[in-house]
Amino acid sequence: MRRYSLVILLAIAIFAALPYVLPTYYLSLTTKILIFVLFAMSLDLLIGYTGLASLGHAAFFGFGGYVVGLLVVRGQVSEWIALPAGVALATALGALFAVLALRARGSYFLMITLALAQVVWGIAFGWRTLTGGDDGLPGVKRPTFIVSLADENSFYYFVLLMVGLSALALVAIVRSPFGHALRGIRESETRMLALGFNVWRHQFAAFVISAAFAGLAGCLFVYNTRFVSPDVLHVVRSAEVLIMVILGGVGTLLGPAIGAAVIILLEDFVSSLTQRWLLILGIVYVVTTLFAPRGLVGLYRDYFSRNRKR
């Protein structure tokens, strides 16, 4: 336990020192990574801990982002209202989707979450008078929470704080009795039913919590880029966050965080070299599935346990 808290303290110190070390470009890249770390962890609560593979998680990410964008750009609403509203409405959308999608399991669940998310994308794309359609909504200014967060350094600290607190909350959730019940449901729904657990209510709660954190990530993302377009809602986003979770390792909160960092860094690196990012990403999907089906954390554990046996 002492080694654990030492590692955490060290991590906090490193992250706090980054603005003094990194050039601005890499600092804003780190901000982006942190946002996607939160997004990937939120999805892992659903996939890794509850056993529900969603292919529509961008709906909550993008919806939260759009609420912030619309309130700030169209409504000139204060950030004290816009950010909570973004998270709250993404959570509400999560509740609605959960009611519809939880009637199904497995492949049907994947298909339904994908189809529902695509409806939200369709609205953002089609309703030009409100959302600006394909052109998106530019001019989402950075918020001021007591201090102005307009510059990269202070915004980085704000994101670090939000993502850090969310990560703590997620760790607390998966370690709570509720989190253990979720893992029980992942392993066997019928057994948990027989034990007297209300399986549907647990899955519903996990879905909604997951949507809430994804929504928060989306709000931060839109504040970060100062711009929102239907891209944030697209199924490619949903798939990207899914590969982050799986590349890192399903069912560990650390894994998706590593997966998010790897994918964002790879994207940054590859798109500076070639236009063919999508092709590379596709190959990454295939190679990951073939050679690391349990993710990087799984690979590391295999390696570790093999060494110990020797």
Add this chain to the structure above:
Amino acid sequence: MIWVIHTLNGISFGILLFLLAAGLSLIYGLMKILNLTHGSYYLVGAYIGSTVIATTGSFILALIIAPIVVAALGAVMERFFLRQFHLDELPQTLLTFGFLFIFADLSLWIWGGDPIMLPKPALFSRSIDIGGLGYPTYRLLLIGVGLLVALILWWFQERTRVGAMLRAGVDDAEIARAMGIDVSLLFTLVFAVGALLAALGGVLGGPIIGAGPGTDFDVMLLAFVVVIVGGLGSLRGALVGGLVVGLLDNFGKIFFPEFALFTIFVPMAVILSFRPTGLFGRA
């Protein structure tokens, strides 16, 4: 009379959706694989068809070559990639999504980013008179071909030896294997046939809805809605679902042009809440 035209439009689009959904449904029914690459088969089929037409000028040749090439792609995907992840849906999802990206980017590379429309075959490029209004004969051809394919598939499934093996495999793959049926070969065959049907839809749909970057996603989504409505694993579900979605889409665009997607998705949500496995699906 205008309503007859609208209905025919809806039916011809529905038939196109049936061609897409039939493969998706068959693949799921036998292997429980949700194939996200299915829209790409349509896209690649349409592109290859356009190249064949551009070089040979023959629509018939496009209808033969494109589906065969894409069927081979499907067979390779099943044999060498999906095979090892039998009944493991997360890796299957990732693999098929990976191939979706790979096909999309390669198509963009080879055929460019401008949407294309395939030319109609010369014999069916004119219109006939329906109650004083001109109607393109090509759409009627599409309906005819689609119904013919449906009939062939039905005959294949219900009346042939391989069809019986297929039905046995859908019911219980393990028992079928124990009975001496080569389920492994059946898997590859069904995957190839599914890809073939989607590519056929790509060539046939090319003159009507065309193809371009993003078509793969649009088409995949529509095929999903069809199988959600009709039920996975059922040919009848794919046909009925295709027609329902085709008509809903067509009339939705007429009555609510701003919210065309809703006329498809609201009925989908309603059906889902009463029959989670679709109209003809099995749990």
